[in-house]
Amino acid sequence: MTSSILQEPISLLKEIPRHIAIIMDGNRRWSRKCGLPPSVGHWEGAEALTDIVRAASDLGVKTLTVYAFSTENWTRPNEEIEGLMNLFEIYLTKKRESLVQDGVHLDAIGDLAALPERVKKALELTRKATERCDKINLVLAINYGARDEIRRAICKIIEQGLKPADITEDLISSKLDTHLYGDPDLLIRTSGELRISNFLVWQISYAEIYTTDVLWPDFSPEKLYEAVQEYQSRIRRKGH
Numbered sequence: 001m002t003s004s005i006l007q008e009p010i011s012l013l014k015e016i017p018r019h020i021a022i023i024m025d026g027n028r029r030w031s032r033k034c035g036l037p038p039s040v041g042h043w044e045g046a047e048a049l050t051d052i053v054r055a056a057s058d059l060g061v062k063t064l065t066v067y068a069f070s071t072e073n074w075t076r077p078n079e080e081i082e083g084l085m086n087l088f089e090i091y092l093t094k095k096r097e098s099l100v101q102d103g104v105h106l107d108a109i110g111d112l113a114a115l116p117e118r119v120k121k122a123l124e125l126t127r128k129a130t131e132r133c134d135k136i137n138l139v140l141a142i143n144y145g146a147r148d149e150i151r152r153a154i155c156k157i158i159e160q161g162l163k164p165a166d167i168t169e170d171l172i173s174s175k176l177d178t179h180l181y182g183d184p185d186l187l188i189r190t191s192g193e194l195r196i197s198n199f200l201v202w203q204i205s206y207a208e209i210y211t212t213d214v215l216w217p218d219f220s221p222e223k224l225y226e227a228v229q230e231y232q233s234r235i236r237r238k239g240h
Contacts, residue, residue, distance in 0.1 A: 103135025
C-alpha cells in the first residue's frame, strides 16, 4: 500500500486497528505555550484532525472516533464555549466538500439535542452529504460523556420493559451511541495525561491504550504511525 501521506515505515502486513479512538487533548496548553488565545489552539487542533483522518484512512482504519466536546466542557468560560460552537459550525460547513471527496462518512455521538441549532443544522447537512461515503467513518463525540451515555442506554432498556434476565452485555452495547461502529481497538490520548476522562468507558474495556506528551495541534500523521506501530507490537489477550 502506498500513499502520498504515508511516510513512516509501518507494517501493513500486520493487523491495522479497525477502530481508533482519540482524546484530542492539549489545544489550550498549545495556545499558552505559543502566547496565543485558546481559540487559536482549537482551530489548529481542527486542522490537525483533518490530517489525521486522511492518514488513518490511508492506513486502512475504518472508524476514527474523536473526543471533541465533553459534557463537562460546558463549565468552561462562555467565550471559549461560543468559540468552540463557531468552530464546529464552520468546520462542518467548510470541510463538507473535502470530506465527500476523501470518502469520509461523518457521524456524531453524544447528547446532540443540547447543541445550538446552527451546529445541529451544520451537522445534519454534513451527515447527509457524506452518508454514501465508505472509506472511513469519522465520529465526533460532541456533548459526550460516557456516564451520560450509559445512563441514556439504561433509559432505553427501561422503556422496553425488559426483565433483568433479558439484559445482556450485548443488549447494553446495542443501546450505546457507538453501536454502529463497535468497540475501539486502540485509544490514543495526547498531551501526556494518563486518564480516560469519561470517554467510551464501556467500549474501551479491551482497547490498547497509547499516550503521548505531544499536544494535539502538534499530533502529526507520523505520530499516528508511531501509535499504530506500538499497537502492532503488543499481544492483545482480551482477558485470555
